[in-house]
Amino acid sequence: MxxxxxxxxxxxxxxxxxxxxxxxxxxxxxxxxxxxxxxxxxxxxxxxxxxxxxxxxxxxxxxxxxxxxxxxxxxxxxxxxxxxxxxQPDSVVSIAAFHSAAAGLWPRLVRGLAASGAPRVALADEDVSQEDFPPLTHDYDIVLAHRLDHSPAWPKTVTATPLLHEPLDIALPAGHPLAEKDSLTPHDVADQTWITVHDGFPLMATIEAIAAAADRRLRIAHRINEFAVVSEVVAAGGGIALLPRWTARPHPAVVLRPLSGVHARRHIDALHRPEHSARKAVRTVLAELLRAAAALSSDDNRRETAQGPVGRP
The missing domain is CATH 1.10.10.10 (Winged helix-like DNA-binding domain superfamily/Winged helix DNA-binding domain)
Structure with a gap:
């Protein structure tokens, strides 16, 4: 019955x-x-x-x-x-994010939701390959995920709210000869020692595109997923790397130069199951994430206008 x-x-x-x-x-x-x-x-x-x-x-x-x-x-x-x-406007919203998105967006999100009566967020870091982001929406209300321009779209089982379309730049030690150039090509960087992420993670597709465009195999010395650690190794002279322009924390001894000749951007999206957005608290957090992402890219654009090319001291 x-x-x-x-x-x-x-x-x-x-x-x-x-x-x-x-x-x-x-x-x-x-x-x-x-x-x-x-x-x-x-x-x-x-x-x-x-x-x-x-x-x-x-x-x-x-x-x-x-x-x-x-x-x-x-x-x-x-x-x-x-x-x-x-x-209920102030209920708990659980959010997972990969490390650089967390570093770039979470501080702004926490400050933006500091007012009384705002949703409370429960944050967790999840550094996974692209295909493993959508299943995380089973455990979290919102999942911050990234994919490259030409990688497969997110499955229809999740709703994706676009946050950023972020450039990926070449990270160099401040005194590196290539730092004198305003932009770099795959041929400029193909013979350098590289620091990359592990296989299966989204940025590796751009690394492979650089190698294909230069028609040579890159010399990969280090595999490091955490960009803060990558910056330290670049600064110490351990190699060059791809770093996201807006979400990676700036390092005083590292400069970023834009890369031409290959698609070097990634999408950062907020994934959630469609039914989760029925909650007012989830909708409020999504709106605050959009504001945080807009402010992050706007701050960087203002710095670039004032200082010249990306990362130039």
Whole structure:
């Protein structure tokens, strides 16, 4: 038995005829009869009987109809509880992010949600390959994920809110000869010692594109996923690397130069399951993430206008 069947039975007891029930529920009489037949299959005793031309409830039917009132009342309370939960502005929203997005966006997000009554965020770092980001939406309300321009789109099982379309630049020690150039090509950088992420992570596709454009194999010395560590190794002269322009923390001994000749950008998106955005708190956090992302790229653009090419001291 289900709620619809119990509702039909209750209305039959109160209204007295199948036709009246059909009018009240705005369905056809045959639909009412079908629901009664389905309900009867789940009960061992008759629930209705004929009284002349009318269909009326048996004693068992009247008992079940009375119980249906309790069922509808409980369901109404449950729906109200869900509605209150969905409209609660200060409930907890869980967010996962890969490291550079977390470093660039989370401080702004926390400050933006500092006011009383704002959603409370529970943050967790998750550094995974592209295909492993969507499954994380099972465990978190929002997942900050990244993919390159020509990588597969996110699956239809998740909703993606675009936050940033971020350039990937070549990171060099401040005194490196290539730092004198305003931009670099794959041929400029192909013979350098490289620091890259591990295989399977999104930035490796751009590394492979650089090698293909230069028609040579790159010399990879170090595999490091954490960009703060990458910057330290670059600064120490351990090699050059790809670093995101806006979300990686600036290093005083590292300069960034734009790369031409290959697609060197990544999408940073906020992934969530469609039903999660029914919560007011989740929608509020998504809006704040959009503001944080806009401010992050705007701050960098203002710095670039004031200082010249990216990363030039």
């Amino acid at each position: 289900d709620e619809r069947q119990l509702r039909v039975l209750r209305e039959l007891g109160e209204l007295g005829s199948v036709t009246a029930v059909a009018e009240a529920l705005m369905v056809t009489p045959s639909a009412v009869s079908q629901q009664l037949r389905l309900l009867q299959r789940s009960v061992r005793v008759p629930l209705t009987e004929r009284e002349g031309r009318r269909l009326v409830l048996t004693p068992a039917g009247r008992a079940l109809a009375a119980a249906a009132i309790d069922v509808e009342t409980a369901l109404a309370r449950a729906r109200h509880a869900v509605e209150e939960f969905l409209d």
